[in-house]
Amino acid sequence: MSLLDKSFDRTLDAWTHAYMAPAWRGAVVEGWVFEGVDARRAAQAKLEQAGVTARFRSAYKPLVHFFLEEVERDGLVSAEIRYPLHEHAQAKRFTLEAYPLVALLQDVRVTMAPGADDLHYDVRLSYADGSTIETRVFAPNQLGHAPDGTPELSPTGWLRVQDADGAVQTDAAQATEYQLLFRSILDTVRSHTWGAHEPYFDRLEIRVDLPGIDFALPVDEEIVSTFEALHEDIYFSLLEHFQQHSGRPSGDRGLQPGQIIPDIRRHDGAPRVRISVEPFAPVVPVTP
Structure with a gap:
């Protein structure tokens, strides 16, 4: 039984198309999306051909991507980092998002200390030749609410955007396809009428096709993957929903809602999500 089949605009394509218009020649566009570096640089190149200066950065693990994409690491001796604090985020939230930066900078002295509450990392880089660079790295987050109404800060x-005259035309959070399809999954499952007794289904299949980030780091077997992150977010968010639906107390491990199966795949076209409830495959007897 199908519960949802929905496609979404690809944010990077939509922004590129919008700012290639002649009216934006001379403008400066900065954007943060959940896409890999190749796709972001290709979009920058298209806008450059239209006379627009563009820089698209990763909204996922922004500090890690800053060091991978923008920092000259040859001769780097130390990195002093002040990470953001926010009243609606755990104290170590932004240090966890920086993992595994310390291991990535193996021969660099890295120090991290709490900083301001304006969603920026303050970074001071020192090099062997005595030079230093001080900069700020934006960590785009938006304040929303968890299902129970608790304030929740999320990427x-x-x-x-600045126009050709330098006037700021927009500087605000934008819901990307990554966020929109995640919300549509939760909304669909929460609004569906489930039974009163476990299990509520045999298989709840969530197929997601979207662009994203997925690459290995030269540190043990670490990977940076929005696909893996989305898989975990979907699975545990739905598990939490069915925990509440069942009336079981938080932490009760007896929950048996059925099999929740997120299937997240890379796709460079229009993002799409499909949700269906499926029966188990019939058992085929084994002939001796």
Whole structure:
């Protein structure tokens, strides 16, 4: 039984198309999306051909991507980092998002200390030749609410645009396809009428096709993957929903809602999500 089949606009394509218009020649566009570096640089090149200066960065693990994409690491001796604090985020939230930066910078002295509450990492880089660089790395987040109404800070797309005269036309959070399809999955499952007794289904299949980030780091077997992150977010968010639906107390491990099966796949076209409830395959007897 199908519960949802929905496609979404690809945010990076939509922004590129919008700012290639002649009216934006001379503009400066900065954006943060949940896409890999190749796709982001290709979009920058298209806008450059239209006379627009563009820089698209990763909204996922922004500090890690900053060091991978923008920092000259040859001769780097130390990195002093002040990470953001926010009243609606755990104290170590932004240090966890920076994992595994310390291991990535193996021969660099890395120190991390709490900083301001304006969603920026303050970074001071020192080099062997005595030079230093001080900069700020934006960590785009938006304040929303968890299902129980608790304020919740979560990563978001962001768009910052100055026109040719230098006037700021927009500087605000933008819901990307990554966020929109995740919300549509939760909304669909929460609004569906489930039974009163476990299990509520045999198999709840969630197929997601979307662009994203997925690459290995030269550190043990670490990978940076929005696909893996989305898989975990979907699975545990739905598990939490069915925990509440069952009336079981938080932490009760007896929950048996059925099999929740997120299937997240890379796709460079229009993002799409499909949700269906499926029966178990019939048992085929084994002939001796």
